[in-house]
Each structure stands twice: as structure tokens, then as C-alpha cells.
Amino acid sequence: MKDYLRAELTSALQALSYPAVDLIFDKPKVAAHGDLTTNCALMLAKQVGANPRQVAQAIVDVLKLDAARIAAVDIAGPGFINFRFAETAVFDNAKKILVEGPTFGRSAFGAKRKTNIEWVSANPTGPLHAGHGRQVILGAALANILEWTGFDVTREYYFNNAGNQMRNLGESVYARYRQELGDEYLMPENGYQGDYIKGIAHTIVEEFGDSKRAPDDDKELFTKHGEQWCFDAIKKTLATLGVKHDVFYNEDSLYKTGKITEVVEEFKKRDLAYEAEGAVWFRATALGLESDRVIVKSTGEPTYRLPDIAYHREKFRRGFELVIDIFGADHIATIPDVLAGVRALGYSTDNVKVIIHQMVAFLKGGAIVKMSKRDANGYTLDDLIAEVGVDAVHYFFVMRGANTQLDFDIDLAKQQSDSNPVYYLQYAHARIASILRFAAEAGFDLSDSKRFAETTNLTLLSSKEELDLLKLLADFPAALKNCAESYEPHRLTLYLREVAEAFHRFYHEHRVISEDKTLMQSRVALCLMAKTVIGNGCAVLNVHAPEKM
RNA sequence: GCACCCGUAGCUCAACUGGAUAGAGCACCAGCCUACGAAGCUGGGGGUUGCGUGUUCGAAUCACGCCGGGUGCACCA
Numbered sequence A: 001m002k003d004y005l006r007a008e009l010t011s012a013l014q015a016l017s018y019p020a021v022d023l024i025f026d027k028p029k030v031a032a033h034g035d036l037t038t039n040c041a042l043m044l045a046k047q048v049g050a051n052p053r054q055v056a057q058a059i060v061d062v063l064k065l066d067a068a069r070i071a072a073v074d075i076a077g078p079g080f081i082n083f084r085f086a087e088t089a090v091f092d093n094a095k096k097i098l099v100e101g102p103t104f105g106r107s108a109f110g111a112k113r114k115t116n117i118e119w120v121s122a123n124p125t126g127p128l129h130a131g132h133g134r135q136v137i138l139g140a141a142l143a144n145i146l147e148w149t150g151f152d153v154t155r156e157y158y159f160n161n162a163g164n165q166m167r168n169l170g171e172s173v174y175a176r177y178r179q180e181l182g183d184e185y186l187m188p189e190n191g192y193q194g195d196y197i198k199g200i201a202h203t204i205v206e207e208f209g210d211s212k213r214a215p216d217d218d219k220e221l222f223t224k225h226g227e228q229w230c231f232d233a234i235k236k237t238l239a240t241l242g243v244k245h246d247v248f249y250n251e252d253s254l255y256k257t258g259k260i261t262e263v264v265e266e267f268k269k270r271d272l273a274y275e276a277e278g279a280v281w282f283r284a285t286a287l288g289l290e291s292d293r294v295i296v297k298s299t300g301e302p303t304y305r306l307p308d309i310a311y312h313r314e315k316f317r318r319g320f321e322l323v324i325d326i327f328g329a330d331h332i333a334t335i336p337d338v339l340a341g342v343r344a345l346g347y348s349t350d351n352v353k354v355i356i357h358q359m360v361a362f363l364k365g366g367a368i369v370k371m372s373k374r375d376a377n378g379y380t381l382d383d384l385i386a387e388v389g390v391d392a393v394h395y396f397f398v399m400r401g402a403n404t405q406l407d408f409d410i411d412l413a414k415q416q417s418d419s420n421p422v423y424y425l426q427y428a429h430a431r432i433a434s435i436l437r438f439a440a441e442a443g444f445d446l447s448d449s450k451r452f453a454e455t456t457n458l459t460l461l462s463s464k465e466e467l468d469l470l471k472l473l474a475d476f477p478a479a480l481k482n483c484a485e486s487y488e489p490h491r492l493t494l495y496l497r498e499v500a501e502a503f504h505r506f507y508h509e510h511r512v513i514s515e516d517k518t519l520m521q522s523r524v525a526l527c528l529m530a531k532t533v534i535g536n537g538c539a540v541l542n543v544h545a546p547e548k549m
Numbered sequence B: 001g002c003a004c005c006c007g008u009a010g011c012u013c014a015a016c017u018g019g020a021u022a023g024a025g026c027a028c029c030a031g032c033c034u035a036c037g038a039a040g041c042u043g044g045g046g047g048u049u050g051c052g053u054g055u056u057c058g059a060a061u062c063a064c065g066c067c068g069g070g071u072g073c074a075c076c077a
Helices: A002-015 A040-048 A052-062 A087-103 A132-148 A164-180 A195-208 A220-240 A252-256 A259-269 A305-317 A334-344 A381-388 A390-398 A410-415 A421-441 A449-454 A464-474 A476-486 A490-509 A517-540
Strands: A036-038 A070-076 A080-085 A114-118 A152-159 A247-250 A273-276 A279-282 A293-296 A322-328 A352-357 A360-364 A406-409
Touching: A002 A036, A002 A040, A002 A052, A040 A052, A040 A080, A052 A070, A052 A080, A080 A087, A087 A449, A087 A464, A087 A517, A114 A132, A132 A152, A132 A322, A132 A352, A132 A381, A132 A390, A132 A476, A132 A517, A164 A195, A164 A220, A195 A220, A220 A381, A247 A252, A252 A259, A252 A305, A259 A273, A259 A293, A259 A305, A259 A334, A293 A305, A305 A322, A305 A334, A322 A334, A334 A352, A360 A410, A381 A390, A381 A410, A390 A421, A390 A490, A406 A410, A421 A490, A421 A517, A449 A517, A464 A490, A464 A517, A476 A490, A476 A517, A490 A517
Parallel strands: A114 A152, A114 A322, A152 A247, A322 A352, A360 A406
Antiparallel strands: A036 A080, A070 A080, A273 A279, A279 A293
């Protein structure tokens, strides 16, 4: 419908020889204002030098709209042009929901653009903590949204199993191993304090006894055991949440294939790298940044920036046209350097979208729960899932914009689970499922929704509640597109809540099951459509849509 | 000190990217079950959108300055 109006308005503007403007259609907040509105007259008024209402009138006079699609056009307020849909168009549009069923909502908006979305990317030095949850959920939802809107999505996890952190892990496991054997042995200064380290050490004692007691410089056995345990734990948590990655990209491969030294050489060639104080520096100031940065330490080891630059370049080399990174606010400082580096290598970073999410504070018993991995009492994502459940974890983390500092009150999420927004949505779905069971008993064959659609007369749906719901349901593809355009999954939860609300209101006002079989069929169809949209929306958000609860 | 993010109802957050009367949930008050799920519905109170100046037909949204909170500012990642 928007496309139709856009085309008609564009030619109207041409006919009036008005300048072309970026046409924006909004859904008015107030229903009395119609189904769609545009502010183009307001935007044109200044350029044309006329009062906005006159401009709007001129446009409306020239517009020749198909009465089968648009029932009314009027000018309101300071110069908005409001459109009201013809009911036949609403019904035709809505039938698509039944025809498309589980794929309703999918669109070709993304035009199969090759997209890489990288997130989580926690190194295997410990289990995921609760704070990671926000990123885990955000990325999973966004990846689904992009897939539904026609992007060719690769889900990626980037990790590093070498270097300082892993050395530290190995030392920590070794220390716990010695302690387990009864030796006096101190943990390294910044060692990982979590209890899971003791668990790892314990398995090594069980397997090797005290045969690994002799200090061994590289602690490889301890590091390997630690890495394996941690990665298993991380993957298990992701699996519990139903979050899948297509590619686990090991930073180490960048070294083995020489991609790291390649970047240093290229920087040197372009005078973007120099040696000083025994280290190699990236001349970021030449690219307009605050200060130069070390990319290779005096020990010969690169800092994280260098592999990150090489990694991002590889993403482009692998053919990705859109590169999405999801980071917590604590990593924000690294982004400008990496992007500058990638640009310096000749790649445009216009197609890199970095999504930053703010930190989450978990409150329990009125106090902030500590989450540091080095803290023995770290609150893990597994702990959170165990307390509030998988669906609540998904829904709560995705229902707020990424840029808000979120307070997650665990006590509240548990205690008030009845009035939890995720249940509101799931309840609507279960309620519909229950009605449809009645309908099936009453003899309606819902097994083929496409055929069901063909034999249903939707024009019997004439009340405000029915039409409001119908229009809202038909908006689902647009809602997904809106999320994809803005990279903001939380808007989907807002939309789905509106759907559930519109359904409950309809349900309250009208009986589905009735003697009038024709009317009943129309309303059964409406229920089926609502169930389809809620079900599809839940699938995008990785939330279960229960038949009963 | 510098950079980035945020500040909206008692609390947690929206507001379709500059639009019409700033909206939901929780909490509070008052109603609604002899028919399909009351985990629901209807109504009510609650706001100087942190403060100020500016930009324009129009600002929660943009700019500048304060105030308050968060996150960074490593030869850690």
C-alpha cells in the first residue's frame, strides 16, 4: 500500500512541478486520522513558498487514487495528508496471512545482501556471565530479523584461544590443581577466581593424579583442559537458548595464514606504522584519531587491535557486503581504531554497522549482583536462565533498546512472572490455540490454511475491534522491515504486544464460536491469522509460542 | 581531565528517526466471569520529557552550555 501511494504521490508532485522529496508514510497515532499519513506537504511548503495546507490541497486535487484501495483522503492539522484504506484492500491484504502461513512476514527487502553478523565472541576463559545475555539475545534476534527480511545472513563467533588470557587461564587451573593436591601454591595475581577453575583442576587430578605436578613452563595441558571446558560451557548455554552460530572463527588462523604480518607490512608501506620504544605503532593520528596505538608489543605479540583489523578486512575479502558487530559499551573505545585501520587498507566502512549495547545491572535482594569473571561469585547466564526461564531471558533482553542502561531486577522477574510481558504474549497465543481447538471440534478443517482462506468471507468482519486487529496483523512484514532498517529488534516486541492487545480486545467484545457458521468461519480465520503472526513473531525472537499453558 | 552513551509518570521502559492530544507495563483506585482460557478486559489518578538558550510552521528527538548517571581512555581483550 505504501508503495502504491508513493508512486501516485511522486507523479502528483511531478504534475505540479514540485521538487521531489523523500516521501515518508507514518501510521497516525490517533486512529481517527486514518490508516496512513504523510507530511510531504509540510516539507514542501518552504521550498514552494506556500502555506502547507494549500500545498496539501494542490496535491490532493491532482491525485487520482484507485477507490478500490483508498477510500478517503483528507487534509488535517497543519497540512498532513491522511489516507484511509478501502475495506476490500484490507481484506485482500489480510488473506495473504493465511496463504503464506509460517512464512508470512518474510520479505525480499534485504535483496540477499551477504551479511555477516558477529556477536558473543567471548574467549573461552569462563562461562558466559549474565551480562553477556544481552548481547547473546540481541544478536540472535537481529540475525533472525535480517534473515526474515531477505538478507543472506552468516552468524559468526570470533574467538582467541592463544595469548595472555589463555596463559592466565592455564596458570589459574594449574594453581588450583596444585592446591587440590594439597600443595601450598598461590593463584596468579590476576587469576580467574571462579569455582569452575577448581572443577577443571579436579578433572585433571582424576585423570592424571599428581603426575602433572612438576611446573611446566607453557602449562599446555592445563590451558587446553581449561579451554575445552569453557568452550563446552559456552556452547551449552547458547544451545539452551537456541542460539546458533554458523562459523566459529579462530583468531589464530589469521596468524597461521600470515594475515597479521600482511597488515603490518601494508601499514608500513603506507607510512601508517612505525617502530618506537621497541614496539610497532599504528599511526592513527594520521587518520584523524586521538593518538597512535601500539599494534605489536615489544614482546613481539600483537595487541588485540591488529588481529581485529585483519579480521574485519577478511570479512570483506570473504565477500560480505554488510558487516555487523555487536559490542558491549565496555568495548566502545576499540571501534574507531579498528574502523580506521580497515579504511586505511582500502575498504569502505560504510557497510560496517557497529551496534553498541549498554551495560546491564542485575539486582537481587535490592543489591547489584557482581558479574566479574574473576569474581568467585560471578552470576552466570546459566544462573539467570535457571531463575527466570529461557523465554523470559529472550524477551527481557530484547524488549528494550540496546542503548539503554538496563536494570534487570531478578526478584521481580521471578515473583511477577504472571504479569510478565512474555506471558501476556504467550497467553494470547495459547488462548487462540484453545479457540481453534473448539473450532476444529465444530467441524472446521484448519489443516490447510490456504484452502481455508479461499472459502472464507472476511467482509463479515466489520466491527472496529475486528478491523483494527486485521490491519495490525497485515502490518507484520512492515514491522519486521522496520526492525531491520533500524537494527532495533525491540520494536518487534512492541509490535507483538500491540497484536496481543488487539486480539484480547477483539476476544472480549465478540464471540468466535456461534450458530452463524459463516460469521464463525470469518472469526476463526481472524484467530488463525492472529495465531500465525504471533507464532511467527515469537519464532523470530526465539520465544516459544505455546498451544497450552 | 578527555571521548562515547544515557536522563521521559513512583519504578522499568516506548515514542515508527523532526510531526497532530508524549504512550505501555508494574504499582495504586474503581468496575467486568451461568457461553470460546480472568495469565484477560474497561475506566481513573499520575508529566515543566534533568535545567537553560537556540534552530523552524513544529523539538522528548537537532545544536550549544550546564547538572546528574554509565562506559571507556594499556605494550589486557
